[in-house]
Amino acid sequence: MTWPDGKACALALTFDFDAEELWIGNDPANVSNPGVLAMGHYGARVGVPKILELLADEALPATFFVPGAVAERYPGHVHAILEAGHEVAHHGYTHVPADPEVPGLVEEQIDRGLEALDRVAGITPAGYRAPDGVSSHLGLRTLTDRGFLYDSSLRDHFAPYRITLDDGRPGPVEIPEQPTLDDWAYGSSSPTQYRVLQSKSHVLSIWQDEFAELRSWGGSITIVMHPQITGRPIRMATLREFVAYTRSFDDVWYATCSEIARHFVSQEFSAGPEIR
Numbered sequence: 001m002t003w004p005d006g007k008a009c010a011l012a013l014t015f016d017f018d019a020e021e022l023w024i025g026n027d028p029a030n031v032s033n034p035g036v037l038a039m040g041h042y043g044a045r046v047g048v049p050k051i052l053e054l055l056a057d058e059a060l061p062a063t064f065f066v067p068g069a070v071a072e073r074y075p076g077h078v079h080a081i082l083e084a085g086h087e088v089a090h091h092g093y094t095h096v097p098a099d100p101e102v103p104g105l106v107e108e109q110i111d112r113g114l115e116a117l118d119r120v121a122g123i124t125p126a127g128y129r130a131p132d133g134v135s136s137h138l139g140l141r142t143l144t145d146r147g148f149l150y151d152s153s154l155r156d157h158f159a160p161y162r163i164t165l166d167d168g169r170p171g172p173v174e175i176p177e178q179p180t181l182d183d184w185a186y187g188s189s190s191p192t193q194y195r196v197l198q199s200k201s202h203v204l205s206i207w208q209d210e211f212a213e214l215r216s217w218g219g220s221i222t223i224v225m226h227p228q229i230t231g232r233p234i235r236m237a238t239l240r241e242f243v244a245y246t247r248s249f250d251d252v253w254y255a256t257c258s259e260i261a262r263h264f265v266s267q268e269f270s271a272g273p274e275i276r
């Protein structure tokens with residue numbers, strides 16, 4: 001596929017605004033553990049405002065994937081994200097992996113998330129990202145039945161493509177993530193998951209090399225960040241320098257996931273090799 005205005009690639013800056021729900025989803029007992037929840041609280045308290053500042057300074061668009069329960073807890077954040085012109089997309093209701101073997105759970109999480117985003121912000125999200133990346137055939141069918149334009153949960157290509165459901169129907173457009181461009185892999189440490197952090201230069205080296213190669217492939221480059229990780233000072237500096245690096249090329253299309261999905265749809269039936 002080609003990109004608008006002769007651009008070489010698309011770059012989607014995405015933020016999974018999980019806040020406390022990530023930790024409660026990991027272990028329901030964390031709901032009464034302020035020391036653990038503080039990681040998520042930081043993402044709301046400091047991470048999102050700092051990220052919105054950086055995006056405004058750089059005049060860049062972004063997509064925020066927000067669980068319904070987080071939207072209910074932080075409605076002001078959701079409004080601020082939207083008022084800044086960014087996209088808000090669906091990220092479950094709570095941050096539990098939606099196990100398709102549990103009757104009704106997949107549909108309930110999607111429907112409650114839709115209701116919450118509508119109630120809080122009056123929006124119907126175009127896209128979805130599965131909490132913890134736990135996708136399922138049932139989930140993809142449910143997204144299709146609910147009219148979602150795109151999903152961004154899978155890590156199986158470098159460019160958008162149309163999902164084929166297990167029942168043979170066309171599903172949403174997939175905006176694949178790159179696992180190499182996920183801040184969780186380099187920058188997470190918590191009271192319960194202690195890890196030695198990676199330096200800025202180390203992360204930048206990986207992100208820049210991955211970006212440059214994907215650009216030469218003509219890909220859509222989806223970087224996955226979390227306000228509770230990227231909102232920390234060293235990671236904000238990493239993001240700022242990464243953006244500056246991408247700006248050293250003059251052929252990058254900075255877009256939201258829904259813009260990329262709509263662009264894919266506009267080209268879907270034109271001549272060219274089909275992406276599988």
Ligand SMILES: [Zn+2]
Binds near residue numbers: 018132
């Ligand atoms: Zn998440």
